[in-house]
Amino acid sequence: MEIELDERKEKILYAIIQNYQETGEPVGSRTISKYLDVKLSPATIRNEMADLEEMGLIVQPHTSAGRIPTDKGYRLYVDRMLSQKQLPSTERDAGFLIRRVDRVEELLMQMAKLLAMNTSYTTMITGPHYRKTKLKFIQLSSMGGGKLLAVVVSEGNIVKNNILDVGEELSQEGILQLNLLLNSNLSGLTIDEITLDIISRMKAEDGEHVEIINKILDAVAESIQGDDKVPIYTSGAPNIFKYPELTGGDRASELISALEEKTPLGRIVLNGEGEDGDKKEIQVYIGDEVPVESMKDCSVVTATYELGSGVQGKIGIIGPKRMDYEKVVEVLQSAMAQMDAVFKEVPK
Amino acid sequence: MEIELDERKEKILYAIIQNYQETGEPVGSRTISKYLDVKLSPATIRNEMADLEEMGLIVQPHTSAGRIPTDKGYRLYVDRMLSQKQLPSTERDAGFLIRRVDRVEELLMQMAKLLAMNTSYTTMITGPHYRKTKLKFIQLSSMGGGKLLAVVVSEGNIVKNNILDVGEELSQEGILQLNLLLNSNLSGLTIDEITLDIISRMKAEDGEHVEIINKILDAVAESIQGDDKVPIYTSGAPNIFKYPELTGGDRASELISALEEKTPLGRIVLNGEGEDGDKKEIQVYIGDEVPVESMKDCSVVTATYELGSGVQGKIGIIGPKRMDYEKVVEVLQSAMAQMDAVFKEVPK
DNA sequence: TGTTAGCACTCGTTTTGTTAGAGTGCTAAT
DNA sequence: ATTAGCACTCTAACAAAACGAGTGCTAACA
Numbered sequence: 001m002e003i004e005l006d007e008r009k010e011k012i013l014y015a016i017i018q019n020y021q022e023t024g025e026p027v028g029s030r031t032i033s034k035y036l037d038v039k040l041s042p043a044t045i046r047n048e049m050a051d052l053e054e055m056g057l058i059v060q061p062h063t064s065a066g067r068i069p070t071d072k073g074y075r076l077y078v079d080r081m082l083s084q085k086q087l088p089s090t091e092r093d094a095g096f097l098i099r100r101v102d103r104v105e106e107l108l109m110q111m112a113k114l115l116a117m118n119t120s121y122t123t124m125i126t127g128p129h130y131r132k133t134k135l136k137f138i139q140l141s142s143m144g145g146g147k148l149l150a151v152v153v154s155e156g157n158i159v160k161n162n163i164l165d166v167g168e169e170l171s172q173e174g175i176l177q178l179n180l181l182l183n184s185n186l187s188g189l190t191i192d193e194i195t196l197d198i199i200s201r202m203k204a205e206d207g208e209h210v211e212i213i214n215k216i217l218d219a220v221a222e223s224i225q226g227d228d229k230v231p232i233y234t235s236g237a238p239n240i241f242k243y244p245e246l247t248g249g250d251r252a253s254e255l256i257s258a259l260e261e262k263t264p265l266g267r268i269v270l271n272g273e274g275e276d277g278d279k280k281e282i283q284v285y286i287g288d289e290v291p292v293e294s295m296k297d298c299s300v301v302t303a304t305y306e307l308g309s310g311v312q313g314k315i316g317i318i319g320p321k322r323m324d325y326e327k328v329v330e331v332l333q334s335a336m337a338q339m340d341a342v343f344k345e346v347p348k
Numbered sequence: 349m350e351i352e353l354d355e356r357k358e359k360i361l362y363a364i365i366q367n368y369q370e371t372g373e374p375v376g377s378r379t380i381s382k383y384l385d386v387k388l389s390p391a392t393i394r395n396e397m398a399d400l401e402e403m404g405l406i407v408q409p410h411t412s413a414g415r416i417p418t419d420k421g422y423r424l425y426v427d428r429m430l431s432q433k434q435l436p437s438t439e440r441d442a443g444f445l446i447r448r449v450d451r452v453e454e455l456l457m458q459m460a461k462l463l464a465m466n467t468s469y470t471t472m473i474t475g476p477h478y479r480k481t482k483l484k485f486i487q488l489s490s491m492g493g494g495k496l497l498a499v500v501v502s503e504g505n506i507v508k509n510n511i512l513d514v515g516e517e518l519s520q521e522g523i524l525q526l527n528l529l530l531n532s533n534l535s536g537l538t539i540d541e542i543t544l545d546i547i548s549r550m551k552a553e554d555g556e557h558v559e560i561i562n563k564i565l566d567a568v569a570e571s572i573q574g575d576d577k578v579p580i581y582t583s584g585a586p587n588i589f590k591y592p593e594l595t596g597g598d599r600a601s602e603l604i605s606a607l608e609e610k611t612p613l614g615r616i617v618l619n620g621e622g623e624d625g626d627k628k629e630i631q632v633y634i635g636d637e638v639p640v641e642s643m644k645d646c647s648v649v650t651a652t653y654e655l656g657s658g659v660q661g662k663i664g665i666i667g668p669k670r671m672d673y674e675k676v677v678e679v680l681q682s683a684m685a686q687m688d689a690v691f692k693e694v695p696k
Numbered sequence: 697t698g699t700t701a702g703c704a705c706t707c708g709t710t711t712t713g714t715t716a717g718a719g720t721g722c723t724a725a726t
Numbered sequence: 727a728t729t730a731g732c733a734c735t736c737t738a739a740c741a742a743a744a745c746g747a748g749t750g751c752t753a754a755c756a
Contacts, residue, residue, distance in 0.1 A: 028748050041700050046749070064707045064748050139497075141487050143505060149487075151499050151509070157491060161499070161507040237585075238608055241601035252600060253589035260586055376719050389729050394720070412719050412736040 012048050017069050017077050021322040026066035071287040078284050078325050109233050116236025118331055121319030127231040128313040134190050138182045140175050150219050162219040166212045181206055232262040243320040258294040287321050299323055303332045305339045360396050365417045365425050369670040374414035419635040426632050426673050457581050464584025466679055469667030475579040476661040482538050486530045488523050498567050510567040514560045529554055580610040591668040602642040635669050647671055651680040653687045
């Protein structure tokens with residue numbers, strides 16, 4: 001179902017959308033008349049608007065109000081916009097700078113904060129999931145008291161700790177031996193490549209510490225893929241208060257709750273949809289398209305970031321339907337580029 | 349300036365406070381008259397109330413409304429309450445259970461969530477600061493590309509990672525040697541005990557890697573005391589929407605912002621005040637006593653938790669002035685006891 | 697035939713006015 | 727010392743009225 005608009009209707013539609021974005025209030029024919037470069041009387045505009053309304057692109061909230069764009073109207077606008085600017089991006093990373101950080105979490109939180117501040121919307125960012133990341137090495141140390149510290153380092157210098165409770169106290173040599181065993185067998189593999197085959201080979205090779213090897217592998221699995229407890233960080237939640245259409249009544253409460261309760265949006269939107277295939281990097285959900293009940297009045301723009309070598313996660317910008325899609329998309333593209341850069345280290 | 353009340357006045361004051369806590373609305377003489385066990389007519393109550401008002405313990409928001417407690421009134425009430433129950437605590441840890449966790453951050457976040465849900469208020473929790481914690485050991489590993497991974501483990505099994513950029517590539521032996529040097533010199537010390545003396549001794553002992561040792565020590569310092577960037581976690585922020593007196597107008601926005609912008613409350617209230625000396629564990633800030641502008645309508649109850657061996661941080665419960673102080677104090681005490689328990693591991 | 701001016705009409709918002717009720721303080725009686 | 731009674735005050739809630747923004751339609755116009 002393709003929608004075709006003559007040029008004038010399109011101009012009017014855009015004018016309505018832009019005006020509505022600025023004010024957040026329904027916009028009437030008189031306003032448009034003054035706003036357009038072409039000189040048209042309010043009456044003419046009204047006729048055109050009636051048509052646009054019939055097409056389902058705009059509505060009036062009540063009889064004697066101006067028009068506001070429908071989801072469908074926005075969708076059209078956004079699609080045009082996206083197809084127009086395609087990829088003139090990636091050159092504009094002068095924008096803002098990220099302090100060099102070593103810890104991924106900090107980087108993510110900084111990024112979220114930055115985006116929230118830059119856009120005046122709310123930002124949500126998921127930690128990366130590592131299924132495609134290669135293990136670099138594992139470092140075992142004894143902590144005394146029958147406890148073992150397993151430090152798992154994977155490509156991109158992602159470091160995770162794990163304390164595990166092995167029943168017995170291991171000797172220094174035993175630990176060294178285990179260390180060697182683990183690294184020689186696992187180093188360079190992704191989590192998915194650690195097959196039962198390899199595991200049983202390792203157990204055979206060692207013979208003695210079968211139980212412990214199991215525990216260690218569990219720990220590795222947990223720290224590397226996080227077992228779908230990928231952390232999610234939010235920033236700029238208070239920004240929603242800038243948009244009355246979101247905070248009217250007790251909607252504010254619901255929204256803030258939905259943001260604190262990160263799961264739904266995080267899982268469904270940010271990770272969601274087919275993970276496979278290289279979708280287009282940037283995705284826009286408008287109003288009803290957002291699969292979270294309490295966010296039907298919002299739009300969400302998501303992007304996939306990559307921290308080198310298949311480690312990827314998602315960023316989402318959450319704002320009112322009248323958000324500045326253009327800016328958000330730009331900013332997101334720039335941010336993606338930067339995240340890429342941070343971990344693409346100068347190979348000395 | 350001691351305030352003394354005859355028994356009847358006190359009873360009336362308490363009745364007002366309790367009623368106000370339940371309803372959140374000003375309470376009038378008639379209500380109290382019915383509420384009290386002793387039979388007194390509204391008129392009598394009114395007279396007493398006039399007295400209480402003169403003493404600054406209650407006020408009427410406007411001429412023809414009931415009375416509500418002032419900060420001063422609350423203070424009196426809370427003080428009485430605290431002194432009465434002193435420490436009948438620590439026995440009631442049946443309450444709620446914490447899943448055993450290895451990572452401190454997770455424990456803290458879980459705790460915050462739990463408290464928020466249990467109390468219907470907002471919880472803020474600071475990560476611990478480690479100045480008094482002893483170093484257990486340091487584990488260096490090479491990450492290639494001139495990068496070194498330093499894992500710092502301190503008492504209570506707190507693990508921190510740090511990636512550092514040493515210019516050169518170190519040999520496996522060099523790293524082992526450094527490892528040994530660091531551990532033999534630093535193990536068992538607190539951050540404050542690492543003096544210049546020790547440092548120069550180490551440098552002398554090694555001679556070669558002076559520059560690297562410096563970097564490592566920086567990393568240790570940073571990971572161990574966090575350089576006042578102790579993380580702060582918040583949970584239950586949306587709870588404030590349950591209390592109209594906090595969310596009236598756009599106050600909600602300010603409050604939520606203040607909560608997201610963790611610094612002020614975090615630093616001032618939670619860590620703040622003389623860190624020294626063993627203050628009483630639980631502290632209550634009422635209304636104006638809260639040193640954050642946007643929280644003048646709130647009360648904050650803070651407690652200090654200890655994760656064994658001098659690792660301590662603070663928990664704060666933030667709610668309306670009419671919060672259920674009694675319950676909050678109880679819950680906090682119980683929580684503290686549990687956190688203690690979690691890290692007081694069975695010495696096998 | 698497309699555009700525009702004019703006008704009657706609609707409907708939400710704001711203002712103003714009215715009322716009801718809760719609560720007080722005071723006085724006088726018990 | 728307590729209480730009943732009463733006049734008074736002030737707010738919250740509701741209703742009515744005025745306002746105004748915006749529309750759709752019709753008729754005139756280029």
